[in-house]
Amino acid sequence: MPSAPETRYSAAENSGDVSSRLDSGGPRAPEQPEEAAGRKQRLRRGRCRARSEAALHTLRRSRRVKANDRERNRMHHLNAALDELRGVLPTFPEDTKLTKIETLRFAHNYIWALSETLRLAEQRPRKAPPPPRDLLLPRPGSRSPAGPPSPGSDAGSWLSAASPSLSACTSDPSSPATSEDYGYGPREPLFACHGLPGELLRSGPCCARYPPL
DNA sequence: TAGGCCATCTGGTCCT
DNA sequence: AGGACCAGATGGCCTA
Numbered sequence: 001m002p003s004a005p006e007t008r009y010s011a012a013e014n015s016g017d018v019s020s021r022l023d024s025g026g027p028r029a030p031e032q033p034e035e036a037a038g039r040k041q042r043l044r045r046g047r048c049r050a051r052s053e054a055a056l057h058t059l060r061r062s063r064r065v066k067a068n069d070r071e072r073n074r075m076h077h078l079n080a081a082l083d084e085l086r087g088v089l090p091t092f093p094e095d096t097k098l099t100k101i102e103t104l105r106f107a108h109n110y111i112w113a114l115s116e117t118l119r120l121a122e123q124r125p126r127k128a129p130p131p132p133r134d135l136l137l138p139r140p141g142s143r144s145p146a147g148p149p150s151p152g153s154d155a156g157s158w159l160s161a162a163s164p165s166l167s168a169c170t171s172d173p174s175s176p177a178t179s180e181d182y183g184y185g186p187r188e189p190l191f192a193c194h195g196l197p198g199e200l201l202r203s204g205p206c207c208a209r210y211p212p213l
Numbered sequence: 214t215a216g217g218c219c220a221t222c223t224g225g226t227c228c229t
Numbered sequence: 230a231g232g233a234c235c236a237g238a239t240g241g242c243c244t245a
Contacts, residue, residue, distance in 0.1 A: 064224090067222095070233080075220075079220095
């Protein structure tokens, strides 16, 4: 896609075209030696200019190609890091591939849930934590046995029906609580959070992504 | 077929 | 000057 600046540059390039200067047409008076020398000089200058502009174009093109290459590489590295992150996030089935945005939001929640687990463990050192439960959240067409409601289609209802501890979702101003806050659509992730209290995961900062068990 | 997700290209901006 | 980072545009692929 030709960009505007490049187009403008091409136009400027054409305005300096040698041939357009040469064929002015019409009968001419016999050329004086000085005039001939000047003409040759202009011609040389024009050719030089055209050559240097072509070289400039080539240079710009090669810089762009290199920049594209770097950008592609950068995005590949970013995606590799995202893949590593996916690798440490528990999903079910295991080969479920979260989208980029799902990965980031789930990671956010996961970290939050782990932090909450630690905090609660410190608050109640003598009380044993609830037994680990798996959170199975289905993608469309892939319902877990429990058949939880869809957070996308009915996020509000399951939020309101959830336990009072869900207030954690909205009490933190830095933690958007609803799917609307994220501009999120009906897509549903499929997560299995092994060893985490389901309550914590459901009430995480990104709780709109997690329906009740 | 519309919408979501993604990779890639591109130009602009900032930093070293 | 060159590289990193960013956001917008575009087109391809996939799914409901």
